[in-house]
Every structure is written in C-alpha cells, then in structure tokens.
Amino acid sequence: MFKAFVVLLICSLLAGCGMKDIDKRFYVVTTGVDWTGNPEKPFRVSLRLAITSNKVESGSSRTQIQTVEAPSIAEAVRHLKAFVDKELDFGHCRVFILGKDLVANGNPDAMSWFARRRDIQKVAFVGVGEPDALSVLKVTPESERFPGNALFLTFGNEGTESSYTVTTYLFDLTRRHFEEGMDPVLPVIRSLDKTYQIDRVLLMDKARMRLILNPDETQLYNMTANEAGKSEVKMPYRDGRIVLTVNQIRTHTDIAIGEVPLVTLKVYMSGILEESPPEALENDWNGIERQLGKRFSSEVEDLLYKIRDAGVDPYGFGLHYLATTFGNKQDFAHWKSVYPEVRFKVVTHVKITGPGVVR
Amino acid sequence: MNIMLFVPHILVKDRFDGAVMSLLAAIAIGSLIAIVNAWCFQQFPQMGLPEILDQHLPKVLSLPLIAFTALTWMSGGIFVVYSFTRTMGIFFNPEMNEYLFLFIMVMACLFAGSRSSRSVQFALEVLLLLCAPLGLFILFKTTTDRLVSWDAMRVIAGYVRHPPSFRSVAAATFLFSGYLNMQIFNRLNPPGFRLKHRWLIPLLGASFAFFTFFIPIGFHGTIGVDQYMYLWSVTADSMVLKYGFVQRVVYLFLLVFSILSLMFVMNTYHCAMEMFKACWIQYQAKAEESPVPKSNWIICAIFGALSFAYASWSNDQKNQWATEWWLIGRFCVEIFATCITLIIVYLARKKTKVRAPRGGTANYGK
Incomplete structure (x- = not known):
C-alpha cells in the first residue's frame, strides 16, 4: 500500500x-x-x-x-x-x-x-x-x-x-x-x-x-551520385527526339591508381522509351541503346570535369580512393594534389526493356 | 549494453591509432577469458564466486577479493545509471529535473536488484527476449540504409596495421564480460551443467564489436564521427522510418536502450549486493528467498544513495573520464580474477582428483 x-x-x-x-x-x-x-x-x-x-x-x-x-x-x-x-x-x-x-x-x-x-x-x-x-x-x-x-x-x-x-x-x-x-x-x-x-x-x-x-546537370548528378530512378535520358534522333525513362540505375566507381588516377564510372540503367519516332526502336534496338549510352557518358564526363575544375568532390571520389587503397593521410594529400588533373571515364550500359504500349 | 559505457566512443577516439587492431585483439582475449572462466565455474556447480573463494582460500585473502569484486560491480552500475539518466534527460525531456529522473531509475533498479537471484535471472531472460526483435530491427535498418558510407568504414579498416592501444583493448573486451554473471548466477546451475554453444561467444562478440564500432563511422564519416557525445543515439537518429507511426528510429532505439540499461543496472546492483552480503560471517547463499530480507533493501539503498552522490559530482566530461578508467580497471581485474580462478581450479582438482560429472540437459542461464 x-x-x-x-x-x-x-x-x-x-x-x-x-x-x-x-x-x-x-x-x-x-x-x-x-x-x-x-x-x-x-x-x-x-x-x-x-x-x-x-x-x-x-x-x-x-x-x-x-x-x-x-x-x-x-x-x-x-x-x-x-x-x-x-x-x-x-x-x-x-x-x-x-x-x-x-x-x-x-x-x-x-x-x-x-x-x-x-x-x-x-x-x-x-x-x-x-x-x-x-x-x-x-x-x-x-x-x-x-x-x-x-x-x-x-x-x-x-x-x-x-x-x-x-x-x-x-x-x-x-x-x-x-x-x-x-x-x-x-x-x-x-x-x-x-x-x-x-x-x-x-x-x-x-x-x-x-x-x-543547372537543372539538366542536376539531374545527371542525381542519377549518377544518388542512383535516382524515375529519371530520363534523351537525345535527338533523326527528325524527332528519343526520351528514355530510366526505371533502374546502378553505378559503380573504379579508381585506377597511377601517377594521375583514372576514375571509371560505370553506369547500368534500364527503362522504357516514352517518346520516340514511330517504329524507330524496332529497326535499330541495339543502335539506339548504344547511342543513348554514348551520349549519356559524354554528358556525365563533361559534368565531372566541370565539378573537378570547381575544386569540389561531391561524389566522394577522394574517399573512395582512400578506401580502395586503404590509404592514410599522405595518400589523401597526394590525392588532393592530383585531383585537379584526375581523368574521368564514364561507361554507360543502357538496356531498353520496351517501347511502352505502342510500337 | 556496451553502448552506454562509451565503449564505441573510446574506440572511435582511437580510430586512426589502432582501434581496429584493438578490436581484433579484444575479440581474441575476450573470448579466451570468457571461455576459460565458463569452464572454471563449471567445476563448481551450485557455487558462486564468494563460496568458491571461501572454500579454497584463507579468509584473509578471500574477503578483500570479494569486496573488491563487489566494488567493481557496484561502480559499473552507478556509471550506467548516470549515463542513462543523462541520455534520457537530453533526448526525452530536457526540462525535467535530472535528479528526479535519477530517482525514478534508482527506485526501479532498487526494486529489481534486491530480488532473489532466481527472480533476477528470469527477469534478465524476459527482458532480453523483449529487446531482441527491436534490436535486430535496428541492426537491419542500419546495414541496409542507403546513406551508410561503406567507403568510410573501409578507410578506417585500412588502419588495421597500427598497433593496438591498451585503452581500446580494455574497452572492447567489455563486450565479452557477460560471463561475469556466472560469479553469482553459477549458484543456480545444477551439477552437471554445461554451457552449450560456447562457440557462439567469439562469433556474437565479434559481430557486435564490429557493428558498434563501424556503423557510426558509416553514418558520420571518418572525421565527423568523434564530435558526438552520445554517438549511438545520434546514429539511430540518422535513420528514417518512412512507413510507420514513428518516423525517427531514435525513439525505438531509446526504448531498447532503456530496457537494456535497466537490465544491466539491476544485474550489477544484484551481484554487488550478493557479494557484499557474502562478506558477512553468518551468511548463507540462497538462490530463492521470499520475502526479500531487509539486508537486500539496505544494501541496494546504499547503492542508490551512492548513485546520487556520483551524479552530484559528475558531469559529462568527468563521467567519461571515470568510465574510461573503470573499463581499464575492470579489464585488469578480469585478468587477475581469471588467474585466481584457474589456480583454485588447479588446487581443487589436486585435492579431489574427481571430475565433476559431465552431461545433463540444463542449458538455461547462458
């Protein structure tokens, strides 16, 4: 009680x-x-x-x-x-x-x-x-x-x-x-x-x-850095325009260690075409995939060089470099000194799963 | 359990100077000590540490030893109860009087800790089962979170070549101190009791050690991680539950955290109390006693009062300092105690030349 x-x-x-x-x-x-x-x-x-x-x-x-x-x-x-x-x-x-x-x-x-x-x-x-x-x-x-x-x-x-x-x-x-x-x-x-x-x-x-x-670069950044789905890849095609809706995107970064490191960014994406000239896809399925990938790669490369020249590293390449080399403070100092000259290579694999509900 | 005693904090402080190596060393040392001790205690079924010491050592030696162990237990409980009060004060209700909170905590632990050994053991099991799903859920959340930076963890793992520091080893072995409970709870083990699944000790210990150390680094980065006082609370706060009633994982975490803290303090109060009681001359160890004797209340009340005294002296920094020293001291005591128990086992075996019967099915009280 x-x-x-x-x-x-x-x-x-x-x-x-x-x-x-x-x-x-x-x-x-x-x-x-x-x-x-x-x-x-x-x-x-x-x-x-x-x-x-x-x-x-x-x-x-x-x-x-x-x-x-x-x-x-x-x-x-x-x-x-x-x-x-x-x-x-x-x-x-x-x-x-x-x-x-x-x-x-x-x-x-x-x-x-x-x-x-x-x-x-x-x-x-x-x-x-x-x-x-x-x-x-x-x-x-x-x-x-x-x-x-x-x-x-x-x-x-x-x-x-x-x-x-x-x-x-x-x-x-x-x-x-x-x-x-x-x-x-x-x-x-x-x-x-x-x-x-x-x-x-x-x-x-x-x-x-x-x-x-700018908005286009932002989307590229978001796709490659954050693997943002529901995004798009577009390119002019003949007299029309092709727009691919990306459902899935995966990225993988490799850093080749050398005097000047080479950053390879591999991008895998798949999606469906939302806009394209009629029957374009059926005629040249692989070609369109390749062209889309190429265009995306060059756009991302331009963006990466632009970011590099601004002297920032939002992707965390430096950290990834340290992680792959199990580096210490000296390695990071080295990375910082060579970062302005780092080269980038982007490889994009596009997989078009279909043209939507129309041909 | 180790989270509240700043173990991750200490390890994180040393992350560039050998914390990883310390972790590995601690896993080896900790499991070895734990397994050896478990084996030693098996040789003396139904006896706690006080009885074993009494039986095989002269009173002059055994009494100070028991009292010293009791002190270690007690201070551990006091540190945890204070750290817990601070964390709750910060995350639950900062406007509340801290001593009031401490009072509630101490009262709860006093009630729980002064029960008989059997009740405490059952309470431990029930509470552990209650927290396990929530704990596993948080574990699952942390490892699947998209924003965890595995790169940062790998960078830190790369510092594995640095030699371990004593402080970190001492702190990390705390993960393996669970066997210390056998000092008292061995009384409840029937003859022929064998601790099953002993191989789980290094396995579980190692996974928890890596988990508590690396996950905060993944969330806060290699540099930013050491700025937080309450590392794990902040880490839990860095996760979102998108679909559910609560959005911040920190509330779930705090729930688990409070149950575990209460459990730990109940345990330490109880063990320390039993040890102190064993220092009396006309003392008879009993696993079950009802009603609770007055002496239990008095001793636990003293612990509670000491907790208040500590709280009035301490602040965040002092508490951290004291906890660090306690962890180091505990490590030394553990090694020392292991040596003594080994010697006693050796003496006892020489005396009787009879091995305790093996086998049996009882496997509770792991």
Whole structure:
C-alpha cells in the first residue's frame, strides 16, 4: 500500500515538471537562416510556426513567420521566444533553409547549433534558399494540408519523386563537412508565387559555395551520385527526339591508381522509351541503346570535369580512393594534389526493356 | 549494453591509432577469458564466486577479493545509471529535473536488484527476449540504409596495421564480460551443467564489436564521427522510418536502450549486493528467498544513495573520464580474477582428483 502511494507521488511530480501540453507549444515547421552582412548581427533567423487547427483539408494550413537578427543562431532563437505566446518546439522542424548569401559568405562553424540541439532531427532536410531563406519561408502553397508539409513531401521521395531534387539530410551535411574526400551538396529551393522550384543543386567545398548546377546537370548528378530512378535520358534522333525513362540505375566507381588516377564510372540503367519516332526502336534496338549510352557518358564526363575544375568532390571520389587503397593521410594529400588533373571515364550500359504500349 | 559505457566512443577516439587492431585483439582475449572462466565455474556447480573463494582460500585473502569484486560491480552500475539518466534527460525531456529522473531509475533498479537471484535471472531472460526483435530491427535498418558510407568504414579498416592501444583493448573486451554473471548466477546451475554453444561467444562478440564500432563511422564519416557525445543515439537518429507511426528510429532505439540499461543496472546492483552480503560471517547463499530480507533493501539503498552522490559530482566530461578508467580497471581485474580462478581450479582438482560429472540437459542461464 505504501509502495503504491510512493509510486503515485512520483507520477504526480512528473506531471508538474517539465511537461507542457500541446496547446502551450508552438511547433516550428521550417527554420530559415540568412546572412545579413552586418558584422554585429550576421544572422537573421526566421521560423515558420504552425498554427494548429482541427481542419485537415488542402489549403487550410496556416502558419506564422517570426524573424529576428542576432549574433548567433542560439541567441536568435532565445530572443524569438519573447515574440510568441507559446513555447517553441523544434521536434517537428524537418526543413532547414540556409540563405544563399549565408552559404556564400557564412562561417560554417556557426552552424554547429543544428548538430548540437538534441531535439533537432538528424534526418531533417537541409536546403539553400534563393534569393534568401525568408522568401522561401513566406511561400504558402495552396496544396498544403498540414503546415509546412509541402516541403516535407518534396524531399526524400516521400511525395513527389523527382530526379531533379537532391535530398540532403542534416547528418549527411555534417558528415560531408568534416569528411576528407567528400564535399557537401545542397539542393537549391527557389520561391515561386505559390510553390517551390527545387531543380538545382549547389556544390560546396568545406567552407562555402563553389558551383550551382543547372537543372539538366542536376539531374545527371542525381542519377549518377544518388542512383535516382524515375529519371530520363534523351537525345535527338533523326527528325524527332528519343526520351528514355530510366526505371533502374546502378553505378559503380573504379579508381585506377597511377601517377594521375583514372576514375571509371560505370553506369547500368534500364527503362522504357516514352517518346520516340514511330517504329524507330524496332529497326535499330541495339543502335539506339548504344547511342543513348554514348551520349549519356559524354554528358556525365563533361559534368565531372566541370565539378573537378570547381575544386569540389561531391561524389566522394577522394574517399573512395582512400578506401580502395586503404590509404592514410599522405595518400589523401597526394590525392588532393592530383585531383585537379584526375581523368574521368564514364561507361554507360543502357538496356531498353520496351517501347511502352505502342510500337 | 556496451553502448552506454562509451565503449564505441573510446574506440572511435582511437580510430586512426589502432582501434581496429584493438578490436581484433579484444575479440581474441575476450573470448579466451570468457571461455576459460565458463569452464572454471563449471567445476563448481551450485557455487558462486564468494563460496568458491571461501572454500579454497584463507579468509584473509578471500574477503578483500570479494569486496573488491563487489566494488567493481557496484561502480559499473552507478556509471550506467548516470549515463542513462543523462541520455534520457537530453533526448526525452530536457526540462525535467535530472535528479528526479535519477530517482525514478534508482527506485526501479532498487526494486529489481534486491530480488532473489532466481527472480533476477528470469527477469534478465524476459527482458532480453523483449529487446531482441527491436534490436535486430535496428541492426537491419542500419546495414541496409542507403546513406551508410561503406567507403568510410573501409578507410578506417585500412588502419588495421597500427598497433593496438591498451585503452581500446580494455574497452572492447567489455563486450565479452557477460560471463561475469556466472560469479553469482553459477549458484543456480545444477551439477552437471554445461554451457552449450560456447562457440557462439567469439562469433556474437565479434559481430557486435564490429557493428558498434563501424556503423557510426558509416553514418558520420571518418572525421565527423568523434564530435558526438552520445554517438549511438545520434546514429539511430540518422535513420528514417518512412512507413510507420514513428518516423525517427531514435525513439525505438531509446526504448531498447532503456530496457537494456535497466537490465544491466539491476544485474550489477544484484551481484554487488550478493557479494557484499557474502562478506558477512553468518551468511548463507540462497538462490530463492521470499520475502526479500531487509539486508537486500539496505544494501541496494546504499547503492542508490551512492548513485546520487556520483551524479552530484559528475558531469559529462568527468563521467567519461571515470568510465574510461573503470573499463581499464575492470579489464585488469578480469585478468587477475581469471588467474585466481584457474589456480583454485588447479588446487581443487589436486585435492579431489574427481571430475565433476559431465552431461545433463540444463542449458538455461547462458
């Protein structure tokens, strides 16, 4: 009897301390960080807060945006708490947007706040907002059923599965930031009137941005680096155009060790033709496969050289080089010194499974 | 089990200077110690370590030995209960008073640890069976995740030529310390008991050792991995469950983690308590006793109080330091204890020249 009483006492203590009801919390759904250029208060932190309601239908999501400028992110968040009536909760914040200026100028060590907070998911998505994070936050898509879920669904193939959209998780960003022989990659989120446009990718070195790929290059990158299916390979053919929908894609990297390493990227893909001149496939099945492969290879090679010349390594070739040679620090220094001259060779095997339902 | 005592953390710190070699060495040393000890204890069915020592050594020698073993057990429990409180405080409810949490934990362990040996053993088995599916699921998740970088693991595996460091070996052998339970639970083993499937010890130990060390590296990279305090919690947080009620794997992980911690602390409290009790003169070892004698309560309450004292002194850094030293100390004690048990077995055999009967079907309490 006494024991039961003690247990009850503990439980009552529990309720009184630390716990806060849902109606006293503000759920942050998206966080944006911008660079102000002001050395005193370089960060502008914007939070998109969900206004909870019991209606679940498209267009009913309502959010509120709060912004403050501060010398550090942690201070900004503390300060923001004074602007709202409920306790901020980052447990559901699944998207972090960094302003483009921040990525271009900012000090990445200041971002450790994200990695250090325990309630921030390491599987949150990170992206770059263009022109800045705040304008991306201000977009209110009509199709949103829950506050902020338009962006959640875009990434990680949860809703739309676009081969133009690169997904970067927070832990992946942190890993790439520190890793030798692998550099961070971030998707660029552009704000349109009522929707987002996420079809570019931004490549960084360890500190700041180096290169933004255009949508076509982004798709190539996503196909070769992340094995993104539901993508396409296209080429002009006679007077028409051939578009192959890629259902499956596998890549394999080999690095031949030499004075100047040769990186061989083998790509295996299979899919069906979605667009082609009539009966073209039947006449020249193997030829079309070969031509598609050749074209894809040369496009990817151009992209790889472009990335190499920018001095970044988003594919992690350096890490793969270390892994295949079981190398140490000297090997990595060697790799770094020869990376600007590394040669690439892409071999693509295309398998067309069929022309769809028409001939 | 080893996750909460910073074993992966210590190994990861040494990843460029011989952690891999240490792992391999630890697998060899650990399995050897475990198998030798299991064999030794088989020679004395129905007897725990205190009785064995009492029987074959003079009181002056055996008493300090027992007390020392008890201290090792007890401090292990205290470290785990503190680390667990910190992790829960950080990941479950940071606004809650830490001592309150510790209080709840200590109360639970006090209740559990003060039961009789038989109950504790059954509780261990039940809890282990409960966690096994979840644990296996997390294991499956980690190895099939697309974002795990096998390259990073291979890079680290390439540092195998570096000579092992003592600290890492000591930490990694902790994986094989499960046999220590026999010190008390051997009392429950009937004569003729044989530990079956002994070949599983090196196999399971090795796979868990590699698993706990390499998976975090795969997720956080070769460089980024050492910045995290709670390495495995963060690693579990790096996975998504796309289809399900919970999205973050970390919650599943924390569930398993809390069950295992409670189990471990219950076990250590219980063993330490039995050892301390064995230091009394008019002590009779009993496997089953009901109701629980008052002495059990008192001793466990002392452990609980010590846990509070430790918590008030400690912070994350101090705790890590203390745990590291505990792991090293435990390693030395283990080797020392193995030598002593071997000597005793030798003495006992010389005395009787009769081997314990072999065979029998009982295989519980592995």
